[in-house]
Amino acid sequence: MDSLPKDLFNPLDTENFVDESSRVLEFIADYYKNVENYPVQSQVKAGYLQKLSPNNSAPYFPESLETILGDIQTNILPGLTHWQSPNFFAYFQANASTAAFLGEMLCTGLNVVGFNWISSPAATELEAIVMDWMGKMLKLPQSFLFSGGGGGVLHSSTCEAIVCTLAAARDMALNELGADKITKLVVYGSDQTHFTLQKASKLVGINPNNFRAIKTSTLTGFALAPDDVRATMEADLASGLVPLFLCATIGTTALGAVDSLEEIGQVAKDYKVWFHVDAAYAGSACICPEFRQYLNGIELVDSISMNPHKWFLTNMDCCCLWVKNPSTLVDSLSTSPEILRNKATESKKVVDYKDWQIALSRRFRALKLWLVIRRYGVANLMEHIRSDIKLAKKFEGLVVEDERFEVVVPRKFVLVCFRLKPRRSEEDGSKLNWKLLEEVNSSGKAFMTHAVVDRTFLICCAIGGTFTEERHIDGLWKLIQEKAADLLLFKNGCNIEE
Amino acid sequence: MDSLPKDLFNPLDTENFVDESSRVLEFIADYYKNVENYPVQSQVKAGYLQKLSPNNSAPYFPESLETILGDIQTNILPGLTHWQSPNFFAYFQANASTAAFLGEMLCTGLNVVGFNWISSPAATELEAIVMDWMGKMLKLPQSFLFSGGGGGVLHSSTCEAIVCTLAAARDMALNELGADKITKLVVYGSDQTHFTLQKASKLVGINPNNFRAIKTSTLTGFALAPDDVRATMEADLASGLVPLFLCATIGTTALGAVDSLEEIGQVAKDYKVWFHVDAAYAGSACICPEFRQYLNGIELVDSISMNPHKWFLTNMDCCCLWVKNPSTLVDSLSTSPEILRNKATESKKVVDYKDWQIALSRRFRALKLWLVIRRYGVANLMEHIRSDIKLAKKFEGLVVEDERFEVVVPRKFVLVCFRLKPRRSEEDGSKLNWKLLEEVNSSGKAFMTHAVVDRTFLICCAIGGTFTEERHIDGLWKLIQEKAADLLLFKNGCNIEE
Structure with missing residues (x-):
């Protein structure tokens, strides 16, 4: 389209619509295939994007879709915190699904x-x-x-x-x-x-x-x-x-x-x-x-x-x-x-x-929820909830089995609130858990958030991402155990306080 | 997917994601190709959809995408007022474009x-x-x-x-x-x-x-x-x-x-x-x-x-x-x-x-606006505004040329506010224009809205839909003239008041 004369500018040519949209579908599918490989929490520094594109003005002439997608791949994806990563356990899960995507496409396309x-x-x-x-x-x-x-x-x-x-x-x-x-x-x-x-x-x-x-x-x-x-x-x-x-x-x-x-x-x-x-x-x-x-x-x-x-x-x-x-x-x-x-x-x-x-x-918006319900049916939607509950139960079990850890608040759904048990003082325990969370998150291999209850620092693991499977729970627990072992060794051996 | 056992329920399988999304792309492209043929303002009666699906409960088992798209074609499209129709001149234009659609797909797909x-x-x-x-x-x-x-x-x-x-x-x-x-x-x-x-x-x-x-x-x-x-x-x-x-x-x-x-x-x-x-x-x-x-x-x-x-x-x-x-x-x-x-x-x-x-x-959301600006460039975005202004000027010219009509409020952008000149009284003129608007809208061939200023009823024609071309302006004016001629003939000939 870049070379078309202005009077032929047609921003909704149906052939071009299908071509370019198909290209973006592939891009998103590739993203899903690779999302597990990105650091879950973005590692960029404040202002990174501005630095990448210092010429801060809208382009006068059109750019090709390939150029734009290339930019997204190179410059935008590294700046994302990947809510769709199977290793995203922070805040709350933000489920994506094909049916909802279809509903959103229809909503956007019909644009009523x-x-x-x-x-x-x-x-x-x-x-x-x-x-x-x-x-x-x-x-x-x-x-x-x-x-x-x-x-x-x-x-x-x-x-x-x-x-x-x-x-x-x-x-x-x-x-x-x-x-x-x-x-x-x-x-x-x-x-x-x-x-x-x-x-x-x-x-x-x-x-x-x-x-x-x-x-x-x-x-x-x-x-x-x-x-x-x-x-x-x-x-x-x-x-x-x-x-x-x-x-x-x-x-x-x-x-x-x-x-x-x-x-x-x-x-x-x-x-x-x-x-x-x-x-x-x-x-x-x-x-x-x-x-x-x-x-x-x-x-x-x-x-x-x-x-x-x-x-x-x-x-x-x-x-x-x-x-x-x-x-x-x-x-x-x-x-x-x-x-x-x-x-x-x-x-x-x-x-x-x-x-x-x-x-x-x-x-x-109703199209989206309607697609989800019809395309999956109540049976699968219940299965979806139950399989996440199963994963959360599994994670809770792993925490309970390890005597260095404790589940602080009883789990009801898919959120597991836990911590390394404090050794000397509560204050000390909070520092230790804060450090543990930092170590896990900065590894890029998983991302969780925290809560403070009665001045106690807890780690909150929100399970239920669309891509999260049992192996990710195992990997998360292994990562936590490794980081905890390093920290405890460091604390016990060298007796250095944060 | 309908026949998969429950434990294989995978709502974001990438292959299926691309297949089903491509099918929906085609559906939307077909809609765009045909949107001109639908009555612009929906002709359905209140409660029509409930009547079509009286069994008002969520399906327990999944339904196929083809079934769902079939339903949209048969039952939802007739209930839409088609904002993307080139003959939609009501309220304000709600522009759709390929670039914005791509941005929305990326926003929805990344789902951060x-x-x-x-x-x-x-x-x-x-x-x-x-x-x-x-x-x-x-x-x-x-x-x-x-x-x-x-x-x-x-x-x-x-x-x-x-x-x-x-x-x-x-x-x-x-x-x-x-x-x-x-x-x-x-x-x-x-x-x-x-x-x-x-x-x-x-x-x-x-x-x-x-x-x-x-x-x-x-x-x-x-x-x-x-x-x-x-x-x-x-x-x-x-x-x-x-x-x-x-x-x-x-x-x-x-x-x-x-x-x-x-x-x-x-x-x-x-x-x-x-x-x-x-x-x-x-x-x-x-x-x-x-x-x-x-x-x-x-x-x-x-x-x-x-x-x-x-x-x-x-x-x-x-x-x-x-x-x-x-x-x-x-x-x-x-x-x-x-x-x-x-x-x-x-x-x-x-x-x-x-x-x-x-x-x-x-x-x-920024992805969407960013895609629009980069994919089209400031040059085409200005061209887009100017070509709509040109259409609005043309329509205004057609109204002015016909001595039975008048432009009531000076046009600044792409909204043309006009009416049939009142013959006897202002009240009479308002009734006449109300009737004219009703006739145009109920024909299904175009849709405009109205305003009342100082107790004067005006017809408001908002030009600037993505698909609207010069031929649609010509068609609209022909339609208005025909309906007006019928009404004036009826009024003059039979002297029957509303």
């Missing part, structure tokens, strides 16, 4: 904007169908499904889901109390709740002083204690504040802890606060009967979100949000400018998803 | 999560480079570029950009005034500003009564009049309120109007409010020297956003936001949980984009 029903009816209707499918897979009460008067929507992130539900809760409260009472509203989570809750509550205008991160401890497995929630709300009420919103978590980010919806839900009911469940990480597991217990009490909940883009074979981004009472969302988020006026909306027979989310514009 | 620098350095660094490229293409002052102490970020939508800048402005103000003054803050736009501003300002906790949609008129070409802005702010100050945020627009959604940054910026400066520019629609045109004048006064601005996913050959979603003072964004949006602690962040030498946006998680 489904802000309201009329702007592309299939985009809205398929999303409603898929959200009911997912809701049924999780055995959510009928009241969360469209067929039961509730409904679900696909957001880009948990933060968006929480911003929208917080705004709905806030506006319901302010409609009753008056707009100037916004300064009195209080939001509750635990010290293990994802920081997204704190960020979202500041975003919607809650006074940052009115955010409560209720302390948890080993006594409850780092779950919210209902009495503590109750006491915190009582204290706020006594100070003239207004409890607004409570968030429970199924599978916290750092430790994989689970709040009891039954216990906490009762408190939420007593204090009439909006009760949201963040099941971003572990919600996917609840499609298996053996994990469904963690959703017990879900009937007490106003809204629940989970991220298929973590552990449900759905490439970024995809967050499911269900609400029992969609009109609360719509009352807070709807806007009806003249340009969007149409008969379908006025008939009130359709969903206009723009009123269920932050932005006006929206992608046809 | 770049919330902070360390989680994938290349994702952050490439985004910073591309944002400086775009900034230079628009001749933004150095102060908006990373190289000049400012910086840019890719968001999913204008709404996200406005939510984040509003939150930054709000928190700067509240730090000075105290958190309880949130109820006093006021946000300003015009009656032509996109409703996103109103939605975003409610989202961040601004009292809905403190949103000002300042009236515009034909006198200023529907641009904000600086004296009106000044008077509105004075009145608010007199009532004890605090002007916070003013949004100007380059190319309003309904009419394509342009607020003068020079004039309005001076008011913003005088009243010390945050001044944002929403150039979502027409910002792309400003890469051409002949349109750059619309950004005159940009040095008075605190932040500016524009959407490559409209008119810049970049498939959904992609919104550029630049800020002069990134620390204001970071101060409002940052969070530093233990799990994300890392040396790179602590060195303060890197950008952590999670603190520039709503969500924690983020896709490697």
